[in-house]
Amino acid sequence: MAADAIWEFEKNSMNQLSGDVKVAACGRGELHSVLQWLYRDLDDASRRVQVESSARGFGDDDVFVATRAGTLIGAIVSRLVPGRVGWLWPPHLDEGEFVCGNDARIAEQLVRCAIDRMARAGIRLVQTLLPTDASSEALVTNGLRRIAEMIRMVRPAGPPPIVSDNSAALEFLPFAETLRRDFEEVVLHTYEQSRDCPELDGLRSVSETLDGYLASGESPARLWYLAAEFGKYVGCLLVAEFPDEARCDLQYMGVVREARGRRLGMRIAARAIELADECGADELWLSVDSRNLPAIRHYQSLGFIEADRRVAYFRPVA
Numbered sequence: 001m002a003a004d005a006i007w008e009f010e011k012n013s014m015n016q017l018s019g020d021v022k023v024a025a026c027g028r029g030e031l032h033s034v035l036q037w038l039y040r041d042l043d044d045a046s047r048r049v050q051v052e053s054s055a056r057g058f059g060d061d062d063v064f065v066a067t068r069a070g071t072l073i074g075a076i077v078s079r080l081v082p083g084r085v086g087w088l089w090p091p092h093l094d095e096g097e098f099v100c101g102n103d104a105r106i107a108e109q110l111v112r113c114a115i116d117r118m119a120r121a122g123i124r125l126v127q128t129l130l131p132t133d134a135s136s137e138a139l140v141t142n143g144l145r146r147i148a149e150m151i152r153m154v155r156p157a158g159p160p161p162i163v164s165d166n167s168a169a170l171e172f173l174p175f176a177e178t179l180r181r182d183f184e185e186v187v188l189h190t191y192e193q194s195r196d197c198p199e200l201d202g203l204r205s206v207s208e209t210l211d212g213y214l215a216s217g218e219s220p221a222r223l224w225y226l227a228a229e230f231g232k233y234v235g236c237l238l239v240a241e242f243p244d245e246a247r248c249d250l251q252y253m254g255v256v257r258e259a260r261g262r263r264l265g266m267r268i269a270a271r272a273i274e275l276a277d278e279c280g281a282d283e284l285w286l287s288v289d290s291r292n293l294p295a296i297r298h299y300q301s302l303g304f305i306e307a308d309r310r311v312a313y314f315r316p317v318a
Helices: 028-038 044-057 095-100 103-120 137-141 177-190 206-214 264-278 293-301
Strands: 006-008 021-025 063-068 071-081 085-088 125-131 145-156 170-174 218-229 232-242 247-255 283-289 305-316
Touching: 021 103, 028 044, 028 063, 028 071, 063 103, 071 095, 071 103, 085 103, 095 103, 103 137, 145 293, 170 264, 177 206, 177 218, 177 232, 177 247, 206 218, 218 264, 232 264, 247 264, 264 283, 264 293, 283 293
Parallel strands: 085 125, 247 283
Antiparallel strands: 006 021, 021 063, 063 071, 071 085, 125 305, 145 283, 145 305, 170 218, 218 232, 232 247
């Protein structure tokens, strides 16, 4: 491990830990063994798949490790993605650290090092999703704030129910680079009075947000559309395709404020279901803020059911 990649606990913290604990970026030569440790609770076949998949996707400094006398006792995974966002996974610790009471300080230091690395890389937002029963102490100590409980919903593939609305003229225009500015403007207008994570408004530019969406799935933007009514844009639809997993994700959809209340959102969501069916996907997934009750009811009426819940935490980075 490079000397300049190592962070040590402050001396007053070290006195409360058993042994000399160091946190460092994981080198490429150590990555496979660390991933084996991270996925140690999986069966052999599943662990092998996860290790190989993660090893291909992780870059330098995506994984930090905590060691004591050369023995691995903790690790954390982070990821820089386009759009100047850093994703953070919860730290994993050896069970012995919980028994000895060292877990909190080690977890906090792992999170701190991952965030410092993201800040040096120029990201603007750190975010993570935790199971509802997971500890968030290490995140909160490092400045991450809980913003919402996110509901993950899924619908089996198949044609959507027929949706009636007040606009027979609604049409969908596919994404093109010449329409990039139009997409940005429409997405920005759909944020007005949004009930989905309004705490994130203004932390990144719309262009950065779209860059993040473009990094997800296969054939980026192939399933992106503007919704227009009599030549005027009233909404947008962004769907990502994951053919290896036989699924699609409804990345984002929205209706501009002045066009709301006429069930256009239902029509746009129904179009997402059609696209997933046309792609041959088995399922269409989405995430929605648990506070957004109207949207949840709409999704339920279209056949979506709740799969699980995660708690979203974020921290802006200057």
